[in-house]
Amino acid sequence: MIQFHAYKMLQTADGELPLDVSLTFEKGQFIAIYGNSGVGKTTILRILAGLTEAEKVDINVGDDIWDDSLKRFHLPVQKRSIGFVFQDFALFPNLTVKENLEFALSKNDSTQIVSELIELMELESLQNSKPQNLSGGQKQRVALARAIVRKPEILLLDEPLSALDDEMRFKLQDYILKTHEKYQLTTLMISHSIAEIFKLSDKVIVIDKGKISKQGTPNEVFAETKISSKFQVTGEIISITKSDIIYVVQVCSGNNIIKVVATEEEIIDYKIGQKVLVASKAFNPVIQILL
């Protein structure tokens, strides 16, 4: 179990904002952190990583203490078992893709993990390129691979997919999920996309003005409050689940989740991630596939 509590006064454009957050999560969970810009999401990850100091921090990871404000104990960043993927990737420009990964190895580590990750992230053809010659999605994969070389207990992702187009996002979400499961990581990811959160996370934490305003499974947090019944909007299918003899299709449009009932014949044509139009007909919304 990982316990996190931090208090820090943030300096924002609108003046001071106290960040006061207590979190508890289990090892192996995938946690999404959701909220508007400038409410302290990145700061939470940075405090957990030991990159940012706070007035009060207490962090316990299993039996290990990373921060204890009473005893004034602070474990240095280098000694925390974390992988951090920065928003701008922070790849080392002087090193090739492969060297970026190898840099993360400790003295006596075998280089096998590097080849394994290069294969997993499909970076074979790029391994001798310098980061400046890579596209956004490729840099992202390298950054993710580099963060995992040390097989960290906790993987921290700071809005890793925000700068990518949709197609790349879906692919990278799969990479993230794949590594999360393969290396049994505990992952914390900041995300602005509800569809992404539904796809990846077990638990979502909503931060508002420095505090946790809501937490639970993505369904508990988003779906129930945001259902609407009179509309015509476009969105994206995020899940299809069977319920007795019918199917329930969830469509994400902007920040709304719409639940629509569908028959078995209809769902044959539906795929997760597909763009669709949802229109309200009397009381039952129907789904129409968009080209």
Next chain:
Amino acid sequence: MINMEPLWLTAKLALITTIILFVVAVPLCYWLAYSRFRFKAVIEALISLPLVLPPSVLGFYLLIAFSPENAFGKFLSDYFDLRLVFTFQGLIVASVLYSLPFMINPILSGLKNLPPALQEASFTLGKSRFTTVTKILLPNIQASLLTGIIMTFAHTIGEFGVVLMVGGSIPEETKVVSIAIYEEVESMNYHNANVYAGILFAFSFLILLTVHLINNKSRKTTLY
């Protein structure tokens, strides 16, 4: 035929000054770039002072400070048997102070232009400060390092005022090329002065050309 001694002496002085400054500047710049020390601006201003101060002012204060008649000079000669007035060692100390901004400014601006996440990424990968500086930060500011080294070397070669004040003109000890030119002119040996001056002119031009070629290639560092 001109005496080659001042040329060798100048090159020796410039080389030693550059080496000392490089060793001092890297940790100092790292500290200036990353620390949140409140009075950092004061230190940065002090380092840049030789850029605007007349060399004779700096030379004058150094002469006073190094003089065995005064506390600092007396302390050096009593405890270390070191005399810095009218000696080569004194020239080195004066040159180091005088050329300080030419080494510090390019390296500092190079470090400040690096994204802070580079250092943090290295830390999150378990690397120490030392490894981060030598393996990540410095290799990414190569152009700035080279600019600092070349500018320091060139600037030390071009010194006159400070050298004259602190070193005087002792052959094979403190008589560098710039002083030699001055003396040749005073004794109406225009031919010799011309040769010295021509060498310095060509050398300085080549050096600046190199710096600008490097900078056009990287476009990351400022010269001053």
